Amino acid sequence: MPSPPPFVCSACRQSARILRSSNAFSKRRYTRPTFAPKPTLDLKHIRQNPGLYEQNCIDRNYAPYAENSWRILELHEQVVAQQREAVELRQRNNVLGKELKKLDGGDRRASMLEEAKALKGKLAEFEGREKLAQEEMEKLALELPNLSSLHTPVGTEPAVLGHINGNTAPKGKGNRSHVEIGRSLDLLDFEASATTSGWGFYFLKNEAALLEQALIQYALSVALKRGWKVMTPPSLVYSHIASATGFLPRDQNGETQIYSIGHESLVLAGTAEIPFAGSQANKTLPSHSLPLKVIGPSRCYRAEAGARGVDTKGLYRVHEFTKVEMFAWTSPPSPPSSSAVDIEGGFDTAEEEVGQQTSQAEDVFDEMISIQTEILAELGLHARVLEMPTTDLGASATRKVDIEAYFPSRTAIDEGYGEVTSASMCTDYQARRLNTKVKFESGGAKSGVAFAHTVNGTAMAIPRILAALLENGWDEVSGTVEVPGVLRKWMPGELGRIGGGRG
């Protein structure tokens, strides 16, 4: 005779139902390895402001997660109610225990032992349910994107903050695409890469390959002279580090944006932001060492699923490229109340107060934009600076400023503007997930331990800048491309012009 199925109590069945229904949107159940940093989320703030988090999800186009905060509140209330019951049960258990000591035998003792056993079982059941509920709450909280800053426009429309190199797009640039220029000057080869690797890859040739090196060194020099430290990271990272930085295996649309390595728990980072953020995981930084500002080049890989189209020809959207990235760890702003900073509480109400001194994170954010502006200005490119709207922020950013350069060949698409840099403030979103803390000296204005605030920004994304330089530097008459003055010292022979009677 076959053995009966194992007994599953109704509470456990309900928990299982909860777990199953919340997995409706993510196919792959993601598990964190035991040695990964343990996230510490501000569940109290979520419970106290469920409507805020719901609205935030809607604003950010994270609709599937809009109910998460309410669900967390619900689960918490169940846990609290259960805990109250457990207190009563424990009291009864204590009473029983005392009574049992007095009795020696008999029916009364036997029935009391029965009751005590049942109580013990019930308490164990409660513990199990509580643990599941805690795990579920953490999972729901991890899915929530960061809250949005006051600067961030709600919706899908960015706000123009300013321009670089003139207020309007330059005239007389023609409309030759960098693909054509690249072909005529033997600078780009997409056919070879289609054979070796498929769509979305490319070979840079001759002066284009040299420009790549020059652009990297130039970008590094701009930050170095402002005291930034250079740091070259790996591109292969643990997938849990990518997730903790805000790059989940699947994005809001269920698409995979990250390449995974078979048989390993490694992924290819789409930006140096991931290894940079991960480098300080499980560390406590002394506040006097902050802000810690690093810049470094790395090879970046992006699956860009769902992005292929006419809009993405040539170097405009590629799977693999070199990028120089800036990253900073800053001291969190102090909450207005206490001198002891509480890890559990305190979203940055300090930022909301008008006239408040800017936080360290804001200062670094502004500096990053200043570096980006300097680079694009010196490269002679016309660009516009945008305050990005809520739907564009992704998971980790509270505020994002993009700079879009002008591409003469793309005037039909978005007036020719295409993103070349991005800068994001992530508050403590990443630090809470990577367990990066800041320690304040005792006796100072602040004391205790808090989570760091992280900031990141693009210093140089090679393919698009290269494409912009080719299109904007193209001279139709001579069939040549001018090399921007600032780059010449990084080019062999201080090359000033590409094409036109080269040997």
Add this chain to the structure above:
Amino acid sequence: MACRCLARRIQLLNPQRRSYTRPPNAPKPAIDLKHIRQNPGLYEQNCIDRNYKHQARNSWRILELHEQWQEQQQQGRSLREQNNHLRRQLADAASRSGDAEGGTKSTDKKDSLLEEAKVLKERIGQIEGREAAIQLEIESLALELPNLSSQHTPNGEEPEVIGYINEMPSSNHTPRSHVDIGAQLELLDFASAATTSGWGYYFLLNEAALLEQALIQYSLSMALARRWKVVSPPSTVYSHIAAACGFQPRDQHGEQQVYAIEQAEKDKAKPALSLAGTAEIPLAGMKVNSILEETNLPLKVIGASRCYRAEAGARGVDTKGLYRVHEFTKVEMFGWTMPPLSQSTAHGSFGDADTAKPPSTVLFEEMVEMQKDILGSLGLHCRILEMPSTDLGASASRKIDIEAFFPSRLEHSGGWGEVTSASICTDYQSRRLGTRARTARSGGKGGLEWPHTVNGTAMAVPRVLAAIMENGWDEPTQTLAIPTVLRPWMGGIERVKKG
């Protein structure tokens, strides 16, 4: 469990067996099967010399299979002749069936003829099937064979020292390892990389990060001065392209060498992608299914790329710090040349009086000269080795390695560590990648030959960086000297000191 053990053993026994199928748009290899059939003993000995024991009988098997194929061909021919005869008979029967006299007797005859034709057709089909299977197996066996070795290549496991660069450095203090120097001067961070990525990864900090850029720029400038063309290739390549270049996912010992990129469910039908362990792969891949013009040969390209190596099974005390890593920047040289005039000198193994050096050897020697120039000007003490047959891998016919002296590794192999490699691959890669050369001597318009390919390291950043750190360390001042030739790209910094 038992089945899994057995499967793993089988896989280890046949580490070179292709674990994937070649996608339809992949280049079709064109192996010189005739040469293998005419010299089976040569190929067998070559396999033994190269430690490719499992492939040693392949050439004999190919010969055998070829004979079977010829038999099948013969049978097929005779069957087809019978078929033709039958068809003529059927045609006659058909024309005769109109006669009043024929009746049942001719219909019977026709039926039996049809029956015979059907049987014949089946047998011919079977023979054709067997022929195709034999060809497939022959090709598979041939693809497993490594390249033949050059005359210069010593047999066995011992390399031959053929020269030195610079003098052995003198020092009166205990050598410091680059790991220590890196920690003291805040140049290397392995601990943070262990957190983000695990063993075998690293962050380069401050001057070390700048040195990486300087080393890349310096090696490119050396090549530019010699009129090499600079290329920046992708690191992501189709797995079949890597395999065609001689890079199997697992090495001769069954250890994983290549990182494979996981396919999304919806992309399962697309060809598999991997991370290249060297730019040799994408550079060679540039000319897949292409015809090079003789006037453009030798075609010499150099390019920097991020390289990824699984290096499974390589972890140990011997591999601390930057010495063996999973990810690094390398500048690679690659060239296509005219093949030599005769087949005998193609492999150089039994050439006689061919006085002119093959173009591939000329380019090979140029590469080695450049490597000597670069390493010599960086102030490193090195030795130059003619590598033995067991070290050549699949594609190389000849290989020269240069090893730099690492003071901290004196106890291991006398302190020597490989920093560059240069290989002549004859036509091994071009035959597998469909790269042809149109040459005047082979009949002008129609004449196509297989070019020879040559490759070499211009700069492998981690090891050269480690060598510079260990050799440039000054104990009394506790500082690191930056090689003079690199200073233009280092903003003029001469020494690295703490703080």
